[in-house]
Amino acid sequence: LRMEYMPNHPAADEDGYVAKPNVEPVHEMVNMISASRSYQANVEVFNTTKQMMVQTLSLGEG
Numbered sequence: 378l379r380m381e382y383m384p385n386h387p388a389a390d391e392d393g394y395v396a397k398p399n400v401e402p403v404h405e406m407v408n409m410i411s412a413s414r415s416y417q418a419n420v421e422v423f424n425t426t427k428q429m430m431v432q433t434l435s436l437g438e439g
Contacts, residue, residue, distance in 0.1 A: 378396040378397065378398060378399060379396075379397050379398075379399045380394040380395070380396055380397075381394065381395050381397050382394055382395075383395045
């Protein structure tokens with residue numbers, strides 16, 4: 378937590394500081410979107426690999 382001086386805030390301690398989270402919502406949203414896109418790309422790679430393996434196996438049948 379980061380402490381911010383706000384003496385008039387109702388949640389302030391006796392020294393006038395308010396504890397605030399050190400999480401940046403914008404940065405976390407960017408990280409979440411990046412992770413989601415990486416996951417989607419990995420699913421595409423997996424599906425393509427699976428499709429290629431099925432086609433390779435079907436070559437041996439014919």
